[in-house]
Amino acid sequence: MKLLGKALRTCAFAVLAGSLFPALTATAAEKEAPKDIVLTGDAKCTSCHDENDSPEALRIGKTKHGTVADKRTPGCTNCHGESEKHVKEAGRGTGPAPLVDVGFTKKNTATSPEAQNAACLSCHQGSTRIFWQNSTHARRDVTCASCHTVHDGHDKVREAKSQPEVCSNCHKEQRAQFARPSHHPVPEGQMSCSSCHNVHGDNPSQLQKASVNDTCYSCHMEKRGPFVHNHQPVAEDCAICHNPHGTNVANLLKARAPYLCQECHSHNSHPSQLAGLPTDRTTNTSLLGTVGRGCLNCHTNIHGSNSTVNNATAGRFRR
Incomplete structure (x- = not known):
């Protein structure tokens, strides 16, 4: 009977406290059930990662991933995992909080690149990313977060002007080549790396x-041909003569004429010669090759020619 009486008195006190101090009970209820801030079900995370602690995390509301009206929009745990250990141990003050199960961070070394990328590929596997697992980037342990800023509305890698800045973090040689006088207009923002490269492809x-060649022909279709007289290096690979990222020679050429041409054409017709002038009037090509030193002065249609005039020399890519 004593125990029953004590229990009844405790219940009566709780009811009385609720009626006399409704604000206190409401505050306690709010603490027990925090409200979502950005995404559906994000209260589990934003109770700690709020505008004071992690304002950059809340920027996801300005991205495609923050479109709550879209039923495909994921929540925090869809990408980062349930992270029960992180939730339980956060705030102890005994050291850094444990990493989440799958974290979008360039410094996350606790989670394998495959696991990090799997979170993204669960939605973004199709289209140009369908062969990502066999790509060079994937084989070298590059993660989606290495290039993309998921929580920021301004993802630099998706804009033409800022994309080279992201790519050049690794591809420093190409960044130096774009600083040369002859280059594609990537630094000017008229093109981007993805104009030629599919970074998710294999x-x-x-x-x-x-x-x-097919990539180059998408812009330089006049070089495609077919021509009556095809220049074999052109049909094989544009990069034999051109460096697409940049050179010190006009038209992205790897070297100046005649040195570039004589890498192949040095055995006949115009043999390699030291620069100099003929000592007398002559029509000898072994001497005239030193004058002007410009193969393109005569061979103007170097990518291929349709000329049928003077068939004996029509295949020499003249007008």
């Missing part, structure tokens, strides 16, 4: 097309 050099 073909050689991760190009947009199946080959170097």
Whole structure:
């Protein structure tokens, strides 16, 4: 009877306290059930990662991932995992909080690149990313977060002007080449790295097309041909003569004429010669090759020619 009486008195006190101090009970209820701030079900995370502690995390509301009206929009735990250990041990003050199960951070070394990328590929596996697992980037343990800023509305890698800045963090040689006088207008923002490269693809050099030539022809279609007289290096690979990222020679050429041409054409017709002038009037090509030193002065259609005039020399890519 004593125990029953004590229990009844405790219940009566709780009811009386609720009626006399409704504000206190309401505050306690709010603490027990925090409200979502950005995404559906994010209260579990934003109770700690709020505008004071992690304002950068809340910027996700300005991105496609923050479109709550879209039923496909994920919540925090869809990408980062349930992270029960992180929730239980956070705030102890005994050291850094444990990493989440799958974290979008460039410094996350506790989670394998495959596991981090799997969180993204669970939604973004199709389209140009369908062969990501066999790509050069994936084989070298590059993660989605290495290039993309998921929580920021301004993802630099998705804008033409800022994309080279992200790519050049690793591709420093190409950044130096773009600083040379002759280059594609990537630094000017008229093109971007993804204009030629599919960074999620698995073909050689991760190009947009199946080959170097097909990629180049998407803009330089006048060089495609077919021509009556085809220049074999042109049909094989544009990069034999051109460096697409930048050179010190006009037209992205790897070297100046005649040195570039004589890498192949040095055995006949115009043999390699030291620079000099003929000592007398002559028509000898072994001497005239030293005058002007410009193969393109005569061979103007170097990518291919349709000329049928003077068939004996029509295949020499003249007008």
